[in-house]
Amino acid sequence: MNTLFYISSAFAVFATLKVITNKVAIHALLYFIVSLLAIAVVLFILGAPFIAALEVIIYAGAIMVLFVFVVMMLNLGKETKENETKMFNVKMFTGPAAISLILLAEIIYMLVHQSGASFALKIIAPAEVGRLLFTKYLLVVELGAFLLMSGIVGAYHLGEKEKLIHHRFLKTGKDIA
Amino acid sequence: MNIGIEQGMLLAALLFLTGLMGLLVRRDVIFMLISVEIMLNAAGLAFIVAGSAWKQADGQVMFLFILTMAATEVAVGLALIIQLFMKLKSVDTNKANTMKG
Secondary structure, X not given: OHHHHHHHHHHHHHHHHHHXXXXXXXXXXXXXXXXXXXHHHHHHHOOOXXXXXXXXXXXXXXXXXXXXXHHHHHOOOOOHHHHHHHHOOHHHHHXXXXXXXXXXXXXXXXXXXXXXHHHOOOOOOHHHHHHHHOOOOHHHHHHHHHHHHHHHHHHHHHHOOOOOOOOOOOOOHHHOO | OOOOHHHHHHHHHHHHHHHHHHHHHXXXXXXXXXXXXXXXXXXXXXXXXXXXXXXXXXXXXXXXXXXXXXXXXXXXXXXXXXXXXXXXXXXXXXXXXXXXX
16 A cells, blocks of 8 residues: 555655646646645545545635636636637646546555555544544634634625725826825 | 655655745746645645544644635635736736835
8 A cells, every 4th residue: 555655645746846837827727636636645545535535625626726717817818819729738638637547546446455444544534523623623613714704704805896986076096196 | 564654744745845945936926826725735734644643533623724724815815816917917926016005
């Protein structure tokens, strides 16, 4: 099982290096999603299947999709069309697709051989995490709720468009400055 | 032979250093936010490795909190990026160094 750990960690480091050396933001995000999948396999090997699932669902599925939306939105311009024809050729997604296929083969190998109990130090079930979360760390959960609330309010406030000020004497903001 | 705490911590440290390098080298604010995400993820991985070594669930609980913080940070950070892009028509941080309000 050590071999699987080393293969997926090598892919995680390789994909992360490709993220920070890439020039195009969308390609970098694609490699970052692959890196997150590799880290999810590592977490699965380490005996944290619940966290591995959360890594795929929340990190790769929700946070990265938010990134992709914003990057796509910012690219709106006149060069969008030529960018898209350049962006979506076969060559750019062969690397991430190959790494994802190898990671899938690792997961299938582990599931078929059912070596779940033998290789990890100890598999920590989601029930144990949940019990700890709502007894010992209950206060931190409430602080997390505060954080999420402030995040929602802050993102809403920062994301809205600048309002035009119609004043009786000062027509635009430029007159003040 | 099992995976020890050393290999997992080494992987977390490598990922963290990669993210730090990206944060220091890149000037594109989207890439800087991605690098911060890489670093947060590496910190979470270190928590999982430690929790796995001590056979406790506390590490996974900490990963959940890191996940919450990362989601909030991305939402606010992307809103700031959109504001910056609307003002400067660019995501280059070198153009945003004037602090003129």
